[in-house]
Amino acid sequence: MAKIKYHMLVCGGTACHASQSEEILTKFKELIVSKGLETEVQAIKTGCFGFCEKGPIVKMMPDNTFYTQVKPGDCAEILEEHIIKGRKVTRLLYQDPETKERISDSRHMGFYKKQIRIALRNCGFINPENIEEYIARDGYLALGTVLTEMSPEAAIEILKKSGLRGRGGGGFPTGLKWEITRKVKAAQKYVVCNADEGDPGAFMDRSILEGDPHTVIEAMAINGYCTGASKGLVYIRAEYPLAVERLKIAMKQSREYGFLGEDIMGTDFSFDIDIRYGAGAFVCGEETALIHSMEGLRGEPTVKPPFPSESGYMGKPTNVNNVETYANIPVIFNKGADWFASIGTARSKGTKVFALAGKINNVGLIEVPMGITLREVIYEIGGGIRDDKEFKAVQTGGPSGGCLTKRHLDTPIDYDNLIAAGSMMGSGGMIVMDEDDCMVAIAKFYLQFTVEESCGKCSPCRIGNKRLHELLEKITQGNGTMEDIDKLRNLGTVIKDTSLCGLGQSSPNPALSTIDNFLDEYLEHVKDKKCRSKVCKSLMQYLVVPDKCIGCTLCARNCPVNAISGERKQVHLIDQEKCIKCGACLEKCKFGAIIIN
Template structure:
């Protein structure tokens, strides 16, 4: 029998794969075989560790040494120094962004210290393509408990008691939704997992499906038992090929072991699971549009009521939750509702997974307890803003969310606090912005996204967002009018009140939140014809400050001869001739040229 003295875990999530982790793995296996260590060292592919900024990630156990940004060329040294001689390769260790301190162990890194990884507990620690590894860490215990020790009504009651709310954006109580579907009349019922995840900068659901697909399957099977459904669908966008591949494999493994299909665990409960690949339409994240897409129709929302719990897929009672919601269920059943309800705040229980992107040092995936502050997420976990720049705002909740300013950094993250602040939890996208960001341009970006993705079915969303986008474009091009702010607010309120679906109703949120907290930037664009951040090209120019030494390099670099001045004298820029290319600023050795 082989004696395995070390395990090398290599991240095989999409982020690390794109950074070259597959090449690292191949090189590692070849080097271990060459040195004869392949009988003593086991290489394990895992899902996403969350710390995407530092990929490819390699962790060596039993020491738990955390190596980051490992490349194929690093493998020979890693094998010889660490796996053969037992010496840590210090140059591959993680360094904190501020102190630059080298940290060798996974659990000592600032990015992980304030996290509470419940949904992501297995991601990065087990092979997502092995059902045996999932079972070894307690997988399918919850399904077995539900089927053999609990009635469907007890399962529903336990989920209700836990306080779990839908993690897809709306935050509706999960147990209550299950109860509605269970009590609905119908000889056939369905369970649907919404894995569409179309928000810019969001990759929470993808990472869970790639790193721990069996957890989602188990949560769906428990839901099927609780509501009386024998069939389920995972609606996942086709842009997630790795997630789909691992999900298909996981379903096959579960079927082969009798954990999906007919007569599961000999209890008489039947549950079959299918995958529906979506074409990437943002609107299909809305539950009624998603159901239409599964049925083979064009993905367009329909009026509610009736809600899907009463009349959903093919007119049958249907329960829809997103990936993260289902991934919470197994632990609620095994560890109890009281345990889960002890985490978080009064009205927002448990944890939330966020995708940290934008102007932040530690981009990646973080799972935190509800009630943590934005400051803790951005600075303690995210490592702060790169380059010593100043924090300006954070967009939370994707295109349906809002932009929150610096004065709200200590706002606790929960459903109600975010709603009161003019944002929303959303699915968990969190985009950080620094002082170089124009908030009018940000509002335009998100509105352009929602306007492009509008299904066009209802007039408020189809026409209203288009008119709002035209106004924002006009403002950013220096053609803003005095009444544009009032017009934007009026349009936004009408769209929120009259759009058909939740996506249309929340589309104006980025505009309303930026008007609420950054109105002065709109006013500068309209009244002063100036972009304070220097982002909007038609409102921004380059200026030469008193730091100018008169070296003349900027004058030589200007392609349109817009700069004048004598040697050793302060130069100036003719704004009428300037094409705003930035060549002068790039050449100035004294940083005497600013944009604004």
């Protein structure tokens, strides 16, 4: 019998799924059968490869050939050329943006060179809907070892030694959190997985649940054993249907194999998991609000203490950890605390997954060691700024974070350095901005998000953020004064100091950090009534250059509000009162006679 010679890994993450990866997989399977290659080639669905920019991805094993932007129509050619004739389909290989060279082996791509994959170790490698592939890669080995060979205290000690800190944003030491929950005496305790990923642009938790759901189940069971909980709950947003589906499949398989349920692996430890759905409120990522939402109450935070580890879900001690935190845990037990602690910086150990987005060439999901610099992430992994524009800022930590500038490019990224720079790690969204982005408008955008997502319980957040937003609105409309900038600063600081929960305590960050780092742009808006990035419409004027206008009337005919007047073969004029700044005239003019002032 012939042995399987090829595995064709087809990405089944949400992004690739949306661009027909399911059809590609079906097509490959059909073609394999019709060509009689069933005994030699296997097509397998995997989780996200991270390189979403160039999806759908098909990776050929064992030669590591990385095909990008594959379409269902390319399947026949890949099978015919690569498998049967042994020639790579060059046009589908990744092209290095600088050297223009086609790279076939993913290990040589700039995007992957600097990455270390711990939390994403199985994403894009195994079939997430097949527990056997997970077991083959040390799956459930950590759970088995901890249950049979370690006391809960010893296991917690290993976790503390590893230096793992919460990946959801706060960066609280995970081992310490477990220890606190363990020490509280109660008949019933709970462990919770926070999969309420709410930062705009962040999608690492979704990708982990879609690509490697078993790792979360395994780590939750370990957590249950260590803290003394027999029940686990996954709080996941209903907007993640694919992640929910894969998690459900994984839970079912896990029960069948005896990794969930009564007397796990012959010990007297019993543990099971349930799913709770969130409706997508940003504030429900905050652990007390999350717990209330799970209890069926309004998703509003409450004052800490009492911390959830003392009184959480249904008033019982509850340990809440984030998806990415969980994904690190089985590896720590398999490879040891010292190995994990050897990666990263003095106070931030291991790796962090970032969702790269914005004006960058390689949009996608990356996992890098702590301590890597922004420059390495943006220019080496991210492939630099799109269309060779100038880098202006990078926003980390979502609506709670801040903007970092050129000055910070060489700062090693870890929890403490980001806070010192006026931003935060957050859940790992990284949005890159170029010269075309107006920093005042960016601050306004994030404020608008927090105003909408504020639960309204405490006044600083409910009223204060609204006022902040109004001040920014005023500045972008050209009505701002110098006093407004001071007001922004003062009010922002007060909101940070007096808000009840993490949402309010961090919501002024985008505004405050842009004032600190881009004061000149604020001053331009206020004093010169100018927006250098030409984003703030109220500060822009569309003008006709008399020397260039030949009077073709094209602009006047295309203006939706009839703001342009002028006779044929005469210079036209734009009525600034009527103009809505839609840009239609600029787009239509063939003579470059329309400019933005």
